[in-house]
Amino acid sequence: MRFLSALTAAASVALVSAQEAARFGIVNVTPTGLLSANESITIKYNSTLAQYQPLYVDFYLEGEFSNGNAAPNLLISRNTYDANQTILIQNATVPNLDLLGNVTYGLWAWVTYNQDGLTEIGGISSSSIEPLLETKTKTISCKDRLDARAVHVTSSFSTIMSDSESVASDSTSGSSSENETSNAPPTPSASKRRRQQRVAQQPGEMIVQTAFDAYFKHMASRAQTSTNIYSSLIPPLSAEEYADASSSFGPQKIQSELLVSQTSRASLFQRLLLELQEGFNIICYGYGSKRTLLNDFAIESCSYVGNVVVVNAFQPHFGLKDLLSCIEKIPGVDSLTLPSSSVENQSRRICDFFARPSSKQHLYLIIHNIDSPALRLSKAQTCLSMLALNPKIHIVASVDHINASLLWSSSEQSTRKDAQEVGVLAGRGFSWLWHDMTTLIPYDFELSHADRSSISGVSGSLRKRDAIQNGISTISETAALHVLASVTAKAKKLFTLMAERQLETIVAATSSGPVDDLQQYAIGYDTLYQAARTDFIATNDTALRALLGEFRDHDLVVGAQQGSSGEILWIPMRKERLAKLLSTLKTSE
Template identity: 50%
Template structure:
């Protein structure tokens, strides 16, 4: 009599099986847009429906709310704005027309992928009365302590710090939280911040939220905390500016921090233009990212990239592939064999042996600027190419030549 597996056994048998994932992902089919292309496309698009106007858009309601903000800031609280829609323009308006009349204003764009806490202190250091403190060569922790001591003195000017998206991964680290908590409870420093993530209130403990600023100036120690007052600042405005600096074809752009999963670049799918070459499996890279990578490598590595790029552009011109609407050239059909690239590199004195060439390629492989796959039955060797379409690859080469 055959054994019938129970639901208990079936559950663990199913859980132990390897999950199947599709190799046809969105980031492989659509090339990433640059920030300029994205902004131009958004500006050219005409809305089909009239956008709803929230109550906060009325000037009278805005002025009343912002006046209340100023009173709460003077009473020792800090403002934390939530709600659907971009709050950037509203907070910038508040900083320009209200905060700037009472003291110095510094704006931090926490939503930028490359934002760091040192960028905030660089802006603060540009304030005339702060320049005499000599904070440039200090660590962010020392700079925060020096600013806290300076603005804790009676009679000093007020400093308003506007932070867009304080819930971004960069601003959520324990180090940045500790620095901001010291500044937020300094008597003459006021923080106005925005959040968009639904779980953002969990970033701060209850003690950090309810901590109050010291009423006396020149105290020995400054407490740490934020003393938040929450305000609904629903604007229903699109997040165009916040999203302009990310790769819109990559799910990792919405990653919430922590380690990222490395993408594999080898594929066994057939190419659409050349069946002898494998296709797919590549991750397209933006022009800005390519320039950042090239700026951090050696001159020999840059020369190797130039050799491969020129060879790929020639292959695109001579190849049968033409760009169709919404679909680019199959770049793998323009790939160059490893042996052919080695001959080019040796002839141009870039790499004289296999070890040197693979060392130069390693940096590009790690960042996805050069990808590879095993050739088909015709060649069988490794083939390499750059995942940039023709006009972007040409632009990268031109900018690289002007820099060198």
């Protein structure tokens, strides 16, 4: 069992007089007064401890900082308890406490004894802590767990000394500490300031690092961060560049049997077509892109039995009106009257056209990602339900969202198609059959609109905002060529003029700014206006803004205000892509 006694001191260690020490079971303490370096101390106990067979006594300093946190323990020496109940501390080394800052230290004696051949450690009850010597002295009562006999060994060998007194010592402890028994439980705490367990010390060590010290030592250095951002150093790839790059590296992709085996593929297509003709609509789920497989089904099977419309609902700018407008391009649909151009009336006209008894045509809708944000709206679901319940309109859709099935109630999913008459409003339902079409194909085409070097680029609205601020292109080369093919000859000349000026500025620039900071190569609106007048492209401001309007609408030209310089304009394409586009444009002329 361990008994402890304490000596508290601020900057030095002092012992109490022999008369005061005798009150707490200590017969004699020699010498009294301050404890200095390399000084021998003899402490003689009375016979109270003899019956507990003391083994050895550890003397060490334990302290706390001014904020109440525990300070590192400083071992002075370990001593064997002799038969005369006399403990002799020889050549005890006291560290320089001034180097540790504002720390209050106390001298503690830990007595380990053996009873009945077992080394025991007594527990400390907080209720047994009683003040015995004014307010600075506490008695720690350690109860023997074997026979519940209590033996009191009192704390406080000394009084608190002033902070101005100090004992300096540069030498290290020559005494070594023995390892305690491995099965001994942790030493109980002696007071509120001893919050942590005593740490076993290596021989020769004076200061033991606690978890408290280790934490602040680890947190002392500031984390190293960088101001370089990946998206500012590496320009984003276009959809074509990404497709070319991804196809040339990496291991062979794992593909489903539906894509490898022609027999399984033909059997699946035959089954899907039969289910559609029986009045069901099909919804496909599973990991991997299903776009290629469904497009092949539309070409190889559906195109021979009716009209086919393929919808890429995953596109960020897709809307329900785009779907309905595409269906209305089927010959004969626009011959029916349309009361208004609302999507409900468009859907009703399409349903009336295919519900006519004289009409033998069937419509096959292939919708990629029917769970896209544009088609989750209640109005969109109502219009799709009108089409899905038409006996001559068949829908094959894919979903990738994990909660896609929550878009429809159980009754809507199981509602069957009935014969419809022209002008009769059908109920809401889809008559879904679910098919697992796991292909394990990457979603390359579905994510081609996203900026892969920026997380915010996945959002179409954020990408448009970033294009204005950072000059990142939101239009591919192919789309740019389609836009340029639909504009007037003067608009093409204006774009060519801007592209040539921007390329010349990029080549001549010596700036080492970010790769995608194209705003620094912009041309002022006034400068562009003068150049357009010289080349007879636009003779007035109104004509120039009309030509630029088509390019602004498609994000092919972006602009920004620059203080007193007015508006500046630039093409959001980096040097290589813009040069390739300009070369293709000149070749086509």
